[in-house]
Every structure is written in C-alpha cells, then in structure tokens.
Amino acid sequence: xxxxxxxxxxxxxxxxxxxxxxxxxxxxxxxxxxxxxxxxxxxxxxxxxxxxxxxxxxxxxxxxxxxxxxxxxxxxxxxxxxxxxxxxxxxxxxxxxxxxxxxxxxxxxxxxxxxxxxxxxx
Numbered sequence: 182x183x184x185x186x187x188x189x190x191x192x193x194x195x196x197x198x199x200x201x202x203x204x205x206x207x208x209x210x211x212x213x214x215x216x217x218x219x220x221x222x223x224x225x226x227x228x229x230x231x232x233x234x235x236x237x238x239x240x241x242x243x244x245x246x247x248x249x250x251x252x253x254x255x256x257x258x259x260x261x262x263x264x265x266x267x268x269x270x271x272x273x274x275x276x277x278x279x280x281x282x283x284x285x286x287x288x289x290x291x292x293x294x295x296x297x298x299x300x301x302x303x
Contacts, residue, residue, distance in 0.1 A: 187284055194280075205270055212266040219260035226253065 230238060241249070 202272065205272065209267050209270055212263040216260050216263040219256050223256055
C-alpha cells in the first residue's frame with residue numbers, strides 16, 4: 182500500500198505532466214495559427230497579383246519588388262517553421278515502468294532508509 186509520500190509524489194508528478202502537456206499543446210496551437218495566417222495572407226497576395234495582372238508586378242519600383250519578395254519569403258519561412266514545430270511534437274509518456282518499479286522499491290524500504298523521517302537527535 183502506498184504511503185503519504187508516494188501519493189504526494191504521484192500527485193505532484195501528475196500535475197507537472199499535465200502542465201507540460203498544456204504547454205506543448207499551447208505551442209502547437211500557436212504554430213498552427215501561424216500556418217493558417219500565413220496561408221491566408223499568401224492567398225490574398227496571389228489573388229491580388231492575379232487580379233492586377235502580371236504587368237502590375239513589373240511596374241513596381243526596385244525597392245517595392247525586393248521588399249515584397251523578402252516579405253513573401255518570410256511568410257513562407259514562417260509557414261514551414263510552423264508546420265515543422267507541429268510535426269516534431271512528441272508527447273512523452275507519463276509514469277513509465279522504471280518509475281513504477283522505483284516507487285515500489287521505495288515503498289518496500291523502511292522510511293528511515295528513504296531519508297523521509299529523521300528522528301530528532303540524529
């Protein structure tokens with residue numbers, strides 16, 4: 182039977198795990214929001230160029246052309262980076278077999294050996 186220290190350890194581990202999962206999910210949500218926004222903006226840009234015609238792009242000044250190209254490349258990079266973040270996310274499993282075995286070993290040891298109880302005067 183688990184004692185108070187093991188129960189406390191398990192509840193704190195669960196709280197820590199849930200916080201880590203919430204953080205990872207938040208990062209994933211932000212990455213996907215970035216990707217959706219990027220696709221939306223690029224769609225507007227392509228539509229605007231399509232409506233204005235190819236001659237409108239060639240009539241732009243050099244600075245406007247370069248800054249537009251840099252902006253489009255930045256949007257593409259943000260989209261690729263967001264997809265990369267979303268795809269590499271891995272959820273670590275909770276308490277594994279090693280941790281459970283260690284908890285059982287600790288439960289079997291007397292409290293004094295675990296260092297949880299130190300009598301006064303020692």
